[in-house]
Amino acid sequence: MNPYLARLVAVAQQPGRRIIGLMSGTSLDGLDVALCHCEGHGAGLQTTLEHFATLPYSAEFQQRLRAISQPTVALQDVAILNAEVARQHAEMVLVCLQSWHVAAAEVDLIASHGQTIWHAPRHQHQQADFPYHATLQIGDGDHLAALTGIITVADFRQKHVAHGLEGAPLAGYADQLLFASPTENRLLLNLGGIANFTYLPAQPAAGPPLTTDTGPGNTLLDAVTRQHFPGREYDENGAIAASGTVHPALLRELLNHPFFAAPLPKTTGPELFAPAYLHEAQLVTGTSTLPPADVLATLVELTATGVATAVQQCFPSTEQPAATCYVSGGGSHNGALLQALERHLPDARFAPIDALGIPADAKEAVLFAVLANETIAGNPDISLGKICLP
Ligand SMILES: Nc1ncnc2c1ncn2[C@@H]1O[C@H](COP(=O)(O)OP(=O)(O)OP(=O)(O)O)[C@@H](O)[C@H]1O
Ligand SMILES: CC(=O)N[C@H]1[C@@H]2OC[C@@H](O2)[C@@H](O)[C@@H]1O[C@H](C)C(=O)O
Numbered sequence: 001m002n003p004y005l006a007r008l009v010a011v012a013q014q015p016g017r018r019i020i021g022l023m024s025g026t027s028l029d030g031l032d033v034a035l036c037h038c039e040g041h042g043a044g045l046q047t048t049l050e051h052f053a054t055l056p057y058s059a060e061f062q063q064r065l066r067a068i069s070q071p072t073v074a075l076q077d078v079a080i081l082n083a084e085v086a087r088q089h090a091e092m093v094l095v096c097l098q099s100w101h102v103a104a105a106e107v108d109l110i111a112s113h114g115q116t117i118w119h120a121p122r123h124q125h126q127q128a129d130f131p132y133h134a135t136l137q138i139g140d141g142d143h144l145a146a147l148t149g150i151i152t153v154a155d156f157r158q159k160h161v162a163h164g165l166e167g168a169p170l171a172g173y174a175d176q177l178l179f180a181s182p183t184e185n186r187l188l189l190n191l192g193g194i195a196n197f198t199y200l201p202a203q204p205a206a207g208p209p210l211t212t213d214t215g216p217g218n219t220l221l222d223a224v225t226r227q228h229f230p231g232r233e234y235d236e237n238g239a240i241a242a243s244g245t246v247h248p249a250l251l252r253e254l255l256n257h258p259f260f261a262a263p264l265p266k267t268t269g270p271e272l273f274a275p276a277y278l279h280e281a282q283l284v285t286g287t288s289t290l291p292p293a294d295v296l297a298t299l300v301e302l303t304a305t306g307v308a309t310a311v312q313q314c315f316p317s318t319e320q321p322a323a324t325c326y327v328s329g330g331g332s333h334n335g336a337l338l339q340a341l342e343r344h345l346p347d348a349r350f351a352p353i354d355a356l357g358i359p360a361d362a363k364e365a366v367l368f369a370v371l372a373n374e375t376i377a378g379n380p381d382i383s384l385g386k387i388c389l390p
Contacts, residue, residue, distance in 0.1 A: 004389040008151055012376045015039060017108040018050075020096075020150070021369030022089055024115050024139070026193030026219055026270050027330060028065045029233065030056035031089055033096045034365035035107070041378035045177045047370060051100045052362040055092040068138075069117045069270065078117070078138065085115050086143030093148055110152040111372030111385070113364075114139035119269035121166040123262065135167035141388035153372035153385040160384060166267040172198040172211025173382045174370040179356055180204065185323035187311065187348065189341075190363060191331025193219040194269060195307055199314055201321070210314060212265035215306030216273040218331050220299050223275045228292035238336025241300045244293030253281040254302050255309075264313050303331070304340035311345060328353040328363035 011017055016039035023032045033053050039046040057065070067073070068081050089112065097104060114137035121133045141154025157167035175188045175198040186200040195217035199210045218234065225235045235241055257277070259268055278295075282288045290298075315321070325348040331337050332352060342350055353360050374382040 002389070004151060008376070008387065008389070011108045011151065014108070014377075017373055017377065018106065019109045019111055019369040019372055020093060020107055021365040021367065021372070022093070022110060022112045023365040023368055024085075024089070024113065025364060026116065027222060028057065028062045028115075028193075029330070030054050031092050032362060032365040033092060034362045034369060035096070035100065035102065036366055036369040038369060038373040038377075041373055042177065045370065045373070047178060047366065047373075049358060049362060049366060051096070051102075052359060052365070053096050053099075054361060055095065057088075061088070065115060065117070071118070071271075081117075082138040082140055083143060085139035086141070087147065089139055090144045090147035093144070093150075104149050107150050109369075109372050109376065110141075110144055110148065110150045110154075111156075111368040112139065112141055112144055112152055112154040113137065113156060113368050114141075114154060116157075116269065119168065119267070119271060121267050123259075123266075124268065124272055132164070133161050133166045135161055141386060145388040145390040149390045151390065152388040153375055154388055155386045156368065156371055156384040158386075166265075168267040168269075169196045169198075169211050169213055169265075170371065170384065171196060171364070171367055172209045173374070173384075174367040175211065176200060176204075176209050177370055177374070178358070178366070179326070180209075185321045187323045187325040188353070189307065189325050189327050191217045191303070191327060191329040191334070191337065192364065193217055193222070194273070195303055195329075195331070197307065197310070199311075199323070210265060212310055213267045214310040215260060215268065216299070216303055217329065218303075218334070219270045219273055220275070220278055221296060221303070221334075224278070224292060224295050224299065227275075234330070235296055235334070235336075238296075238300060238334040240293050241296035241334075242336040242339075244291065244295070244297030246301045247285075247287055247290055247294055247298045249285045250281060250287045250290065250295075250298050251301055251305070253285045254278070254298070255305060256281075260306060260309055264310060297336075300334070300336050300340050303337060304344045307341060308344035311348075322347060322349075324349045324351055326351055326353040326356055328358070328360040330361065332360040
């Protein structure tokens, strides 16, 4: 038998596994690296986060990722970045391991999300002759496995798509295992480039929990900040937005997009919620010269309204049950956004996800470690990803 296969079988049969979860999201800010210990699987899973770091991308690399995430690009650039993202990620893993004094041989698996460069659920690609969903992540898992010597589970979204689902969000599968409570209704809200949540009722119905994207998180906020405040990557704590005023007509026009009224669950990306969508709405409403602070204030309100609209869709005919909303992702550091959310969801109690033992910035990387753990050791219902041997 191939010794790596024997190693894989042994890893699957161990009571627990040490897994590095890797996530690089739509904000393109860098790679989140979470070294987790997953004891058991499924309902018996216990996950502890041993180490976490975010390794930033260089400005030049961010720019190249942004340039490749466009509908029309040179195939050679895609081929090269596919290998280059994987090589950078492998190098970043090795840097982390060195700084944490952990040898590669002491890690059982890498769980690598890769970098989404184009997400094309059917409602977004609208190709009449292809009535299916599609999505593409680069940063090939074989490169990671070969360069680190660690068996790697990668490319988690394709099986979801193959089963007729949209390829995202995947968070619900892991949120359920990590955060379900028998006594508390929980809303796990992640404010990344795109915002999404998982609703976990204290008394769950059969089947996977509801998990959905809600629209933009920080992606448009970042784009406007970068454009008008050179040198700044984002609006620190939402301070500029807090100094501005929401423009009601612009907000209405932005919310006019059919995504917000579409039924749950749904998924989207920066392909749709791009600067062009904002510019179009500004043209239509004659607000192209609106002060940037007012644009940011309006975008904060857009993110909060998108979340609240989806929460209300979740409970169409009944009162919203009392739930605690655990917030994660970079947007959890945006005070203006948190205030808007509290205003829109007055019945929810808000808490940082840190209260559940996972730091807000680490959550998505931990999710992929948990998904890989299920693929290797758990229930075939949640076997997402491809297994790459070194
Ligand atoms: N101190 C802060 N103040 C305001 N916003 C912040 C702060 N720190 C981070 N952010 C926001 O969080 C973003 C990064 O969030 P995160 O890393 O969760 O996104 P992502 O994982 O790339 O996106 P996604 O979850 O959509 O894939 C930044 O681009 C910025 O907009
Ligand atoms: C296609 C894709 O990469 N989607 C990401 C993105 O970032 C947030 C949101 O959009 C979510 O749908 C998803 O990531 C999380 C981890 C998920 O799948 O649950």
